[in-house]
Amino acid sequence: MRALDDILVLDLSRVLAGPWCTQTLADLGARVIKVEKPGSGDDTRGWGPPFLADPQTGEKGDAAYYLAANRGKHSVTIDMASPDGQDLIRRLAARADVLVENYKLGGLAKYGLDYASLAMVNPRLVYCSITGFGQDGPYAPRAGYDFMIQAMGGLMSVTGEKDALPGGGPQKAGIAIADLSTGLHAAVAVLAALNQRHRTGRGQHIDMALLDVQVAMMSNQAMTYLVSGDAPGRAGNGHAAIVPYQAFPTADGHLIIAVGNDGQFARLADQLGHPEWAVDQRFTLNRSRVEHRAELIALIEAETRRHTSAQLLDALERRQIPCGPINTMDKVFADPQVQARHLRQQVPHALAGTIPTVASPLRLSDSPVSYDRGPPLLGEHTDAVLGDLLGLDAAMVADLRSRGVV
Numbered sequence: 001m002r003a004l005d006d007i008l009v010l011d012l013s014r015v016l017a018g019p020w021c022t023q024t025l026a027d028l029g030a031r032v033i034k035v036e037k038p039g040s041g042d043d044t045r046g047w048g049p050p051f052l053a054d055p056q057t058g059e060k061g062d063a064a065y066y067l068a069a070n071r072g073k074h075s076v077t078i079d080m081a082s083p084d085g086q087d088l089i090r091r092l093a094a095r096a097d098v099l100v101e102n103y104k105l106g107g108l109a110k111y112g113l114d115y116a117s118l119a120m121v122n123p124r125l126v127y128c129s130i131t132g133f134g135q136d137g138p139y140a141p142r143a144g145y146d147f148m149i150q151a152m153g154g155l156m157s158v159t160g161e162k163d164a165l166p167g168g169g170p171q172k173a174g175i176a177i178a179d180l181s182t183g184l185h186a187a188v189a190v191l192a193a194l195n196q197r198h199r200t201g202r203g204q205h206i207d208m209a210l211l212d213v214q215v216a217m218m219s220n221q222a223m224t225y226l227v228s229g230d231a232p233g234r235a236g237n238g239h240a241a242i243v244p245y246q247a248f249p250t251a252d253g254h255l256i257i258a259v260g261n262d263g264q265f266a267r268l269a270d271q272l273g274h275p276e277w278a279v280d281q282r283f284t285l286n287r288s289r290v291e292h293r294a295e296l297i298a299l300i301e302a303e304t305r306r307h308t309s310a311q312l313l314d315a316l317e318r319r320q321i322p323c324g325p326i327n328t329m330d331k332v333f334a335d336p337q338v339q340a341r342h343l344r345q346q347v348p349h350a351l352a353g354t355i356p357t358v359a360s361p362l363r364l365s366d367s368p369v370s371y372d373r374g375p376p377l378l379g380e381h382t383d384a385v386l387g388d389l390l391g392l393d394a395a396m397v398a399d400l401r402s403r404g405v406v
Helices: 017-027 083-095 115-121 145-150 177-200 210-217 219-228 262-271 275-279 286-291 293-304 309-318 329-334 336-340 381-392 394-402
Strands: 008-012 031-036 051-053 060-063 073-077 100-101 126-131 205-209 247-249 254-256 323-325 346-350 353-358
Touching: 008 017, 008 083, 017 031, 017 073, 017 100, 017 126, 017 177, 031 083, 031 177, 073 381, 083 115, 083 381, 115 126, 126 254, 145 177, 145 210, 177 205, 177 210, 205 210, 210 219, 219 394, 247 293, 254 293, 262 275, 262 286, 262 309, 286 293, 309 323, 329 336, 381 394
Parallel strands: 008 031, 008 100, 031 073, 100 126, 126 205
Antiparallel strands: 051 060, 247 254, 254 323, 346 353
16 A cells, blocks of 8 residues: 555646646555646646657657656546536546646636635545745736746845855756745645545645745745844855855865864864864854854865865765765766665656656655656546546547547
8 A cells, every 4th residue: 555545636737836746646646637738738748858759769759857747647638628628627626635736826717626616516625726926915816937936035045156256146946946845845735634634524725835935945044034134145055054064176076065063073174184173263163163264165175175076075984074976967876875775766658668767755664655657648548537537438538539628
């Protein structure tokens, strides 16, 4: 058994935040029915290169972007704009435990597929709406995209090098962190609502906003402002409250050194040939090192430049000084710890036979994640799902298909 084997999820979302939520639920065992527009489907199917290619014909398939967030789902194509399509979705929602959608505010109400409408059909339904700005407030009607949310929510104000230094200025994260973290928070909220339903027998409406999540994810940086009244700025790879805790140049690249306490600093100073640093009043305690950051960093950099990254990494690890390489993705998947944790998996795929996927980080001892279903082709499961869940026979599905409903 997997943890959510008894849960049916209707996925009306697309792109990343919603699909990341539902992929997490699928990893945990939920049966996820992804409803897509006939002919085109989720926008990210075309967000490439790279694209998966048919091994026989070489014909372009789905983009890697789509493959990253849709593992373990069933794809059903339904034209939501048609009355018959709306009826099919309504009937699926009547059977579902969870519905996840990321349409703009009020976008599904015109189809009778909003929470108020579907709660009358299925009072036990947990209905999760993901939007840029939430269901209320002056920005609620606006579309919200990850890049702009990273900016509006404060992340870009603390990400990047200082303005006065070369390359300085605001930077976005290298991944769509607002979308991904919203997807994870949405999954947590869904699980909480399902547990609440055990007690009350009723579902509820979950209102997830990318901006809310991004502000919450500012965590200590947000609290720094709330406590002090001073807005933190960009510090490059440095840490506002811990020194040394950043990237350092080596003879052939860079290495992360992340000293978390005074004992580790004393070992670092000794390893770099300067045990006197550990008793220097400027550097003995972390709060003093923060005050004398520039002086200390210059001293450390002069020593790290004398060694290759591999030499320094080996020496620091032997002294139990936290450090690590800055890996490109090829080196990530070649890393022995990543390999030991089996973070690259293979999943079945209707076009390619099998394709690689990144493992779920969720490790449950009694109900583990399995990798028995890959990302679906567009409409791959339409006939099976409509037959299994709604009792439609082949002739009925053929009729719907002839009229463009599915």
